[in-house]
Structure formats: C-alpha cells, structure tokens
Amino acid sequence: MTRVRVAGGGLTHFGVHPERTSRALFGEAGEAALEDAGVDREDVESVFFGNFMGELAEHQGHMGPLAAEALGIDAPSTRYESACASSGVAVRQAVQNVRNGEADVVLVGGAERMNNLPTAETTDALAIAADDLYEVRAGMTFPGAYALMEDAYFEEHGGTREDLAHIAVKNHQNALGNEYAQFQKEIDVETAMEAPPVAEPIHLYDACPITDGAAAMVLVSDSYAEEHDLDAPIAITGTGQGSDRLALQDRDELTRTPAAEDAGAEAFEDAGIDPDDVDLAEVHDCFTIAEALAIEALGFFEPGEGIAAARRGETTATGDLPVNLSGGLKAKGHPVGATGASQVVEMAKLLAGTHHNSDAVADATVGVTHNAGGTVASTAVHVLEVVE
Amino acid sequence: MSDEPARDAGYDDFLDAIAEGEPYYLECPEGHGSLPPRQVCPDCGASELSESELPEVGTIVAHNVVHVPTPRFLDDTPYATAIVDFGPVNVTGQVRGLDPQDVENGQDVTITIGETETDGDRLVVFEPV
Ligand SMILES: [Zn+2]
Numbered sequence: 125m126t127r128v129r130v131a132g133g134g135l136t137h138f139g140v141h142p143e144r145t146s147r148a149l150f151g152e153a154g155e156a157a158l159e160d161a162g163v164d165r166e167d168v169e170s171v172f173f174g175n176f177m178g179e180l181a182e183h184q185g186h187m188g189p190l191a192a193e194a195l196g197i198d199a200p201s202t203r204y205e206s207a208c209a210s211s212g213v214a215v216r217q218a219v220q221n222v223r224n225g226e227a228d229v230v231l232v233g234g235a236e237r238m239n240n241l242p243t244a245e246t247t248d249a250l251a252i253a254a255d256d257l258y259e260v261r262a263g264m265t266f267p268g269a270y271a272l273m274e275d276a277y278f279e280e281h282g283g284t285r286e287d288l289a290h291i292a293v294k295n296h297q298n299a300l301g302n303e304y305a306q307f308q309k310e311i312d313v314e315t316a317m318e319a320p321p322v323a324e325p326i327h328l329y330d331a332c333p334i335t336d337g338a339a340a341m342v343l344v345s346d347s348y349a350e351e352h353d354l355d356a357p358i359a360i361t362g363t364g365q366g367s368d369r370l371a372l373q374d375r376d377e378l379t380r381t382p383a384a385e386d387a388g389a390e391a392f393e394d395a396g397i398d399p400d401d402v403d404l405a406e407v408h409d410c411f412t413i414a415e416a417l418a419i420e421a422l423g424f425f426e427p428g429e430g431i432a433a434a435r436r437g438e439t440t441a442t443g444d445l446p447v448n449l450s451g452g453l454k455a456k457g458h459p460v461g462a463t464g465a466s467q468v469v470e471m472a473k474l475l476a477g478t479h480h481n482s483d484a485v486a487d488a489t490v491g492v493t494h495n496a497g498g499t500v501a502s503t504a505v506h507v508l509e510v511v512e
Numbered sequence: 513m514s515d516e517p518a519r520d521a522g523y524d525d526f527l528d529a530i531a532e533g534e535p536y537y538l539e540c541p542e543g544h545g546s547l548p549p550r551q552v553c554p555d556c557g558a559s560e561l562s563e564s565e566l567p568e569v570g571t572i573v574a575h576n577v578v579h580v581p582t583p584r585f586l587d588d589t590p591y592a593t594a595i596v597d598f599g600p601v602n603v604t605g606q607v608r609g610l611d612p613q614d615v616e617n618g619q620d621v622t623i624t625i626g627e628t629e630t631d632g633d634r635l636v637v638f639e640p641v
Contacts, residue, residue: 263591374546
C-alpha cells in the first residue's frame with residue numbers, strides 16, 4: 125500500500141460572496157492547489173468533490189462533472205454528500221483511491237455557496253442534515269439540535285456557557301492573521317456571553333457563520349512525488365470514518381459522539397499512533413459545544429473535561445494541544461461542503477511550517493482533522509504527519 | 513398522480529394514532545423499540561415488528577428554546593423543543609402549555625398532536641402532566 129502525500133493545497137477566501145457560484149469558487153481553490161503542488165492538470169486521474177446544499181442553494185445537482193470542468197480536468201469526477209462532512213468523506217475516498225493503486229494523482233476538495241439565500245432559507249437548507257420526519261417537522265433547526273446536545277451535556281457533566289465562550293474567544297484569536305478567514309476580529313468572553321440567543325442555550329457567538337468558499341488539494345503517491353521531485357513533506361497516514369443514527373432521539377446518549385469515536389480510533393490505528401502522539405488538531409466546531417464533544421471523542425480529554433479545556437489554556441495556541449489554529453469553523457467560517465478539505469489544507473500548512481500560526485507548533489509532527497456531518501451522524505478523521 | 517402531497521406511510525399513521533389517543537411504537541422480538549416507517553429493527557435487523565402501546569407519560573431528557581426558525585416555524589418563535597424518553601423510544605416534539613423558559617429536564621409530559629402557528633402543519637406536541 126502506497127503512502128499518500130499532500131502535494132499542494134488551495135483555498136478561496138471564506139466569507140460572504142453571495143454572487144459567486146460554487147463552480148467558480150472551486151475553480152479558484154483548485155487552480156491554487158495545482159499551482160501550489162506543481163502538478164500538471166493532465167496528470168490528475170480522478171476528482172473527488174464535496175458539496176451539501178447545491179440543489180437548494182443553486183438549483184444544481186450532478187456537480188461532479190462541473191467540478192472537473194471548472195479546473196479544465198478531463199477525468200472521472202464524483203460529488204460526495206455527507207452534510208457538513210461532505211469533503212472530509214471525499215478526502216477519505218481520494219486517499220483510498222491512491223492507496224489501492226487506482227491513481228497516482230487525485231484532486232479533492234469541496235465548495236459551498238450559502239449567502240445567496242435569505243437566512244431563513246439557509247436555516248431550512250442546513251436543517252435537512254437532520255431527520256426530516258422526526259426532527260425538522262418538530263421544529264428542530266441545526267443550531268437547535270446542537271442546543272439539545274449542549275443542554276444534555278450541562279445536565280450530565282456540568283460546565284457553563286462561559287466555558288464555551290472561551291472556545292469562541294480562542295478560535296477568533298487563532299483566526300487573526302488568517303487571510304482566508306471570514307472573521308479576523310478579536311472578541312472577549314463578555315461579548316460572547318451577551319450575544320442574542322439563536323437556540324438556547326446556544327447564542328450567536330457559539331455558532332459558526334454562514335459562509336461561501338472552497339478548498340482543494342492535490343494528493344499523490346510516494347512514487348509520483350519522488351519521480352517528479354515534489355516538495356511534499358506531509359503525508360496523510362491515517363483515515364477513519366464513522367456513522368451514527370441520524371436522529372438524536374434514536375441515540376443511546378446525547379453527550380457523546382460515537383461516530384467520531386469510531387472514526388478517530390480507526391484513523392489512529394491506521395496511522396499507528398495514539399491520542400497522546402497528537403501535537404495539534406483541527407476539529408469541527410460548528411458550535412462551541414461541538415469542539416468540546418470532538419476533543420472528547422478523539423480521546424484527548426475525558427468525557428466532561430473537554431468543555432473547559434480552552435478556558436484552562438490547554439487547547440489555546442500556547443497550550444499542550446492547540447485546537448483550531450486556523451480559527452476553526454467558528455472564525456474561519458463554514459462553507460459546509462468545503463470544510464473537511466479546508467481542515468486538511470490548513471493542517472498540512474501548519475505542519476509544513478507555511479501557516480501563519482506554524483510558529484505556535486514549530487516542533488509538531490502529528491496533526492489530526494475531525495470533520496462531522498449533521499449532529500455527528502457522519503464523521504471523517506484524518507491523521508497527517510511530517511515525513512520529510 | 514394527484515396535486516395533493518402524498519402521505520408518508522408509517523409516519524403519518526403514527527401521527528394519526530397519537531391524534532386518536534392511541535400512540536404506539538414498533539417492537540421487535542428482542543424488545544427493541546423504534547418508530548415507523550421501518551422494514552427491520554434498526555438495532556438488530558429483525559423483520560418481525562409489531563405495534564406496541566406507547567407509555568402514556570414520558571420524561572424530558574433535553575430541551576432548547578428556538579429563536580431563529582426555519583420558514584415553516586416563522587410565526588412560532590420562541591418555542592421549546594424537547595427530546596422525551598418514553599422508555600422503549602424517545603420522541604422529539606414541541607413543548608406547549610408552559611412558557612418556553614420554564615421547561616425543565618425531568619418534567620413529565622404526555623404526547624399529543626398540534627398545529628404550527630405559521631402554516632397550520634401538524635406536529636408532535638408535549639404537554640406537562
Ligand atoms: Zn431488535
């Protein structure tokens with residue numbers, strides 16, 4: 125089985141770009157990825173594209189061919205949809221494609237256009253990641269679903285909204301200097317605490333923004349990297365995926381995310397590492413409580429301990445395990461179908477020393493990305509390591 | 513083909529049963545509970561599913577108060593949604609008969625069918641015992 129290298133990555137600005145189609149956004153990110161990789165587009169053998177709500181936002185299905193066309197690539201191209209984990213799952217498919225010898229060069233990423241819809245319609249579109257019959261028709265929104273998990277967490281483990289505000293403050297701090305981030309604005313705990321409610325106990329600063337953007341990367345086999353003398357010091361050494369029952373009401377517990385536990389365990393075993401070996405992580409903080417659940421599911425913290433990790437300084441840029449040095453979904457933004465791929469792009473740069481926050485993790489060799497769909501009914505986890 | 517939206521078999525039957533005061537859940541030979549539509553038990557795959565009576569009273573295990581709704585609930589905010597434990601199954605619905613801010617976990621409720629303020633669509637509603 126060949127090892128998979130990250131040859132290059134590209135991102136658009138994450139932000140409010142309602143006039144830009146997802147195909148145009150992906151064209152920009154993909155072009156940047158090919159240039160960064162120094163790989164000829166003719167060498168790309170397959171395209172893996174993540175997108176969640178194209179039908180609702182752009183009246184566009186069948187986006188795989190469009191994604192390849194946007195890059196002038198003549199190769200099989202498939203769209204992957206797993207809600208907010210769409211491009212994390214696409215990355216996993218791309219990794220497996222290279223590993224099993226089907227291809228030496230693949231392009232993988234995702235794009236999402238969201239701000240062209242009014243907020244209520246975007247809320248409606250995001251809600252379809254939940255169970256339509258038993259959740260959406262009962263009035264559950266996407267923030268509302270995480271609010272139920274947060275409420276259950278408080279009930280079982282304690283913790284406070286103020287603990288969660290520290291996660292938001294940390295991720296905003298990390299986004300300062302990230303030219304791709306939607307917010308490059310410091311916030312304080314008081315501001316987060318006083319923000320208006322979205323779905324109590326979730327308030328505005330607990331929630332990621334609505335974002336347009338795209339991410340892409342070129343993955344190559346070890347042998348291709350050597351033959352073409354590529355500067356590709358980072359490898360994806362572990363991949364894992366997990367699923368859970370779609371509706372919260374059908375799960376045994378509301379305060380754990382078994383799909384992420386499974387994906388993490390599989391990815392760590394695949395890479396031959398333990399949670400203790402991990403130097404930094406990019407996790408799916410669509411809401412502040414989601415970051416707490418993620419770092420617990422990955423085994424970095426015991427259940428009930430994740431919520432105050434940022435407050436204790438353990439997951440800040442200067443902590444033992446920096447989490448979301450990109451700014452996370454919270455401050456960098458969350459163009460749903462692009463998020464999983466963008467986490468991997470950011471992580472590769474962090475480990476390669478080319479990220480604005482690389483100095484915070486100068487000696488780091490192992491990073492983990494965690495991309496969750498819906499209320500974590502889908503999760504893709506990847507392990508990235510410095511191999512050169 | 514008709515211009516009327518089709519029923520969702522199983523789900524709409526479940527709501528009808530609640531409205532008639534005879535709510536049920538699906539039970540497999542192993543005793544796992546689930547809600548329709550189901551071909552097999554999601555826990556064990558058993559295909560012999562029978563309708564069993566849903567316990568009359570359930571307990572709220574988690575709740576929220578929604579302020580930013582989807583279009584179908586624009587005139588309904590703020591409202592509380594809750595996940596209610598009925599024993600063999602949990603059910604999600606809107607809590608009525610209480611100020612949303614007064615809803616608490618541990619509260620015992622019964623299940624009924626209500627309509628949204630916005631469009632009059634029917635939905636699962638919980639009322640305090
Ligand atoms: Zn069963």
